[in-house]
Amino acid sequence: KQEVTQIPAALSVPEGENLVLNCSFTDSAIYNLQWFRQDPGKGLTSLLLIQSSQREQTSGRLNASLDKSSGRSTLYIAASQPGDSATYLCAVRPNKAAGNKLTFGGGTRVLVKP
Amino acid sequence: EAQVTQNPRYLITVTGKKLTVTCSQNMNHEYMSWYRQDPGLGLRQIYYSMNVEVTDKGDVPEGYKVSRKEKRNFPLILESPSPNQTSLYFCASSLGLAGTSYEQYFGPGTRLTVT
Numbered sequence A: 001k002q003e004v005t006q007i008p009a010a011l012s013v014p015e016g017e018n019l020v021l022n023c024s025f026t027d028s029a030i031y032n033l034q035w036f037r038q039d040p041g042k043g044l045t046s047l048l049l050i051q052s053s054q055r056e057q058t059s060g061r062l063n064a065s066l067d068k069s070s071g072r073s074t075l076y077i078a079a080s081q082p083g084d085s086a087t088y089l090c091a092v093r094p095n096k097a098a099g100n101k102l103t104f105g106g107g108t109r110v111l112v113k114p
Numbered sequence B: 001e002a003q004v005t006q007n008p009r010y011l012i013t014v015t016g017k018k019l020t021v022t023c024s025q026n027m028n029h030e031y032m033s034w035y036r037q038d039p040g041l042g043l044r045q046i047y048y049s050m051n052v053e054v055t056d057k058g059d060v061p062e063g064y065k066v067s068r069k070e071k072r073n074f075p076l077i078l079e080s081p082s083p084n085q086t087s088l089y090f091c092a093s094s095l096g097l098a099g100t101s102y103e104q105y106f107g108p109g110t111r112l113t114v115t
Helices: none
Strands: A010-014 A019-025 A030-038 A044-051 A056-059 A062-067 A072-077 A086-094 A108-113 B004-007 B010-013 B019-025 B031-038 B042-051 B054-057 B076-078 B087-094 B110-114
Touching (some): A010 A019, A019 A030, A019 A086, A019 A108, A030 A062, A044 A056, A044 A062, A044 A072, A086 B042, B004 B087, B019 B031
Antiparallel strands (some): A019 A072, A030 A044, A030 A086, A056 A062, A086 A108, B004 B019, B031 B042, B042 B054, B087 B110
16 A cells, blocks of 8 residues: 655745755555645645656756655755745555545645744 | 636534535546545545546545536535544546546635534
C-alpha cells in the first residue's frame, strides 16, 4: 500500500529565505506526483505536476524535483514571501490503483515571517 | 473559467437527516472523485467515477452514496449522517482515465458539521 510522508509537519522561515519541502513515498512505481497549496479553510490549488518520466518541473519561483528510485520529491520555493504562508501537500498517483486516486501526504504547514 | 464548484460551502445538520452535496465541473472531465480531509488523517478518497454511470468505492465509502447521471455532475449523498462524518469534503476532477497522467482539479471544499 502506497504511503506518502511529508517532513517536517510545520516550518517557519524569515521572508526572503528559500523554502525546501520534502515528500517521500514508499512505492516508487507511480504515474505522477502533484504538489498542492492549501490556504486555511480553502480548497487545494495545484502548483506543479511531475510525470513519472520527468525529473523536475518549474513554475516561476517554484521548482519540484522527482527521484522515483529513492521515492522522493522536493519542492523548492525561492525567495519566500509572506504570501507563501500556507499548507503544502504532495500527492502521488499510485501505479496500480483503480481510477485516478491520489494518495496524499499529511502536508507541511509553512509560515513566512515578514 | 474552468472550475469545479461545490454546494453548499458550509452545512450544519443533525444526525440522521439526509443531505446532498453537489459537485459540478465545466471542463468536460471524465474522472471525478470525492475526498474527505480530517486532522491527522489527511485527504482520503470516498468514491470515484470513471465516467457517466460508472462509479466505485474509494478508501472510506461507508455511509456515503454517489451518482453520475451526467458527465459534469457528481453529487455526494449522506443518507443518514452521523457525527463521525463531520469533515471537510472536496470534489475533484481530471480529464483522463486510469493509465493517464492528467492533473487533478479540486473544488473549494464543503465544511460539514453533523451534531
